[in-house]
Amino acid sequence: MKKLLVTLFVAGVVVFTGCTTTDPYTGEQRTARATQGALIGAAAGAVIGNVTGRRDRTKRAMIGAGIGALAGAAVGNYMDQQEAELRQQLEGTGVSVTRDGDNLILNMPGHVTFDVNRDEVKSEFYEVLNSVAIVLKKYDKTAVEVAGHTDSTGTVEHNMGLSQRRADSVARYLAGQGIQPVRIDTIGFGPHRPIADNSTVEGRALNRRVELTLIPLT
Template identity: 60%
Template sequence: MKKTVLVVVATAVLVSACTTTDPYTGDQKISNTAAGVGLGALAGAGVGLLAGGNDRRNALIGAGIGALAGGAIGATMDQNEAELRRQLEGTGVSVTRTGDQIILNMPSDITFNVDQDAVKPGFYPVLNSVALVLKKFKQTTVDVFGHTDSTGSAEYNFDLSQRRALAVANYLSGQGVDSRRFAVTGFGKTRPIASNATTEGRAQNRRVEIQLSPLT
């Protein structure tokens, strides 16, 4: 299946993004290669997401960003967490720590208008704060996940979740965060965190998540 998405990095480029199916979960997702083309197309040769997790890691280390090891892993993620909590307090974005990973949950009602994939201008300052932290602590990879509620078709929700995740990643890249750190995945309605039977539950399920992992 082919998706055509509009990605902006300093200016607009049109890319045709191939989607793939996870062999373990059956989830559809944008391929890492396609995401990298969109995020890094105008940043120069060799810049942009490569084909897989090891390629992303190798590209960053090859660019001179040192990998973390031993006690430095936990210490660096502790610093990331503390700074993110300070920057995002009172914004409506939650910060969750799971082991050495940090997840930022961005509810769609504060991030996007209904059925739209353009980030609300009022949310720019929040993403600017996230970008400041990402640029300060460069030794992390950044996965951006898009999710929807169960309203509408699977195809529609997958496409919307993918475009919203791309919009967030693209905005952060536009603020100077190295695009090689990003991977973008749209999950549609396949990963709810609350019941879709209630208005409140559906609101929780409509979200974009940013997952930070240490570069090791």
């Protein structure tokens, strides 16, 4: 991931060389805002577009660690059982469980998980993550993608960083509860994958979230 971003940065420097503006107050040259936005947008687009590759890499790492893969009809049954146990464990916690094909998505609202503009998991949320970890340890043939999301307020750069740090915090906590790190990948999407309208207070609240996508190893 770091190599990808470095490559993008270098490419951006080449493409946007000369795209500077003069500060009217200091007389200094600085990168134009449009150029900065384009560079940040390119990096964000690369993160989003590389999801499939990241998931495949995690699966290969799991197999390399000796975790056996599922096959055929066993996949659906395995995820059915895991879904049922997660729904039972998370009932009344504010965390929703959604089925997407053979994947499971746990939506953790930001106000439940983190204080405003902070990336430390709230202590009140530990019990919920403990419940998730219990199920994840039992069903160890699933990769765990931890994705951070923000609303569109603030700069893209800030939101990309915040979403990544929040995803990392959740991942560290789960690893601390005994989930094998080889199963976990983290990604920060910032404001780029909204699930609601960012022009409303309610919509922005829904967009501030951490999602765990549980992907069967096949």
